[in-house]
Amino acid sequence: MSFHIYTLPPLSTPCPPSGLALTLSLPHPQQGELNSFLWTIRRDPPAYLFGTIHVPYTRVWDFIPENSKAAFQASSSVYFELDLTDPYTISGLASCQMLPHGENLQDVLPRELYRRLKRHLEYVKLMLPHWMTPDQRGKGLYADYLFNAIAGNWERKRPVWVMLMVNSLTETDIRSRGVPVLDLYLAQEAERMKKRTGAVERVEEQCHPLNGLNFSQVRGAWAPGLLCPSQQGGRETDQHQGKRAQEDRA
Template identity: 85%
Template sequence: MHAALVGPLLAALLVTTRARPQPPDGGQCRPPGSQRDLNSFLWTIRRDPPAYLFGTIHVPYTRVWDFIPDNSKAAFQASARVYFELDLTDPYTISALASCQLLPHGENLQDVLPRELYWRLKRHLDYVKLMMPSWMTPAQRGKGLYADYLFNAIAGNWERKRPVWVMLMVNSLTETDVRSRGVPVLDLYLAQQAEKMKKSTGAVERVEEQCHPLNGLNFSQV
């Protein structure tokens, strides 16, 4: 049977033909002696072939790649099938995610937020737009990324979005996050690598399964 990697939520299931060695001391943690001894968060599901649950995180992959132990990377390399939370390489997924963030019935954020909160938000976004050119790196400019384009890519159409999605957007509009734009998050990076390696890829969730719980939050919960 072929190895496979599957990813629900912030995790991925990995099927390989070799079981992960069990610690000889009953599972007690030890200080890592080398990079290979780091806790990989690669969990065994006993079956034939065995399956593994691998946790990922939605941050630029360069922040965490060096901390992913070799056993996890080797398992990914050996996998013939890879399944992620969502298929972030599919244009439909990206389009559906954008659509689900919009307020219904043509409403605008100004219609649903308290007036003072709306204007505080607008002033903050004006500040971010003003500061963004100074936040960007030479490497980003070398790739053809410019401040206006990047701001619109992140915050474009913000007045039409539901409050919960605006909150998530604002949280990502920091100098540190702006400087990392253009670097794929770990999930997307693994999906891109899987495609380059001609692995079979797929998703275990639909966009609606992610959007509906967030869109169901009321204003007091955001």
């Protein structure tokens, strides 16, 4: 019995009108009402396809129906999109994010967007100590180390990967750092249960399509944080001004 995992595409969120916040209040679904994102291939033994999402598993684990968990438990083999437990996979993903030798992000981004990006990352670095949890600090995690682990060498990365990085630099995501994403958690569980594991894609099969996107194709995905600067409110501006004042006094 085998269990194949694939990743659901993310939802795109356009810029909301300035000053408008939308809140959806939805009833808490019952287990029987949840979409399991599980497909069964009827054969002997059966095989399953399961859709995941790249978020900390603790955010979604309670919403995964029991039939999906049971299929995972019963399977002898589990195949993932990529093998995130393999150091060569992680190294390959890091390498493919880089611009060609000699190029920097400043060379390929519009000047104004690059300026906003740089200021936004300064703001994130300033706020990181306040976003971290006591548990993270108790484990010896330092804000500077965490920032460098996420955003280190950002000026050498391709726009699409910087966009993905920026979208993960939120207070909610920072507070979840250290919790494996769902795919990695399932891979770790499969390894712990001595299941046979594998990957259905190679690193280059993921990287090449993304690296083939030009800036106009990537532009819309920058909207929430950088192409809609008015949505960030006054807090960021105040923080930047405070930081500059401290530097001037030093």
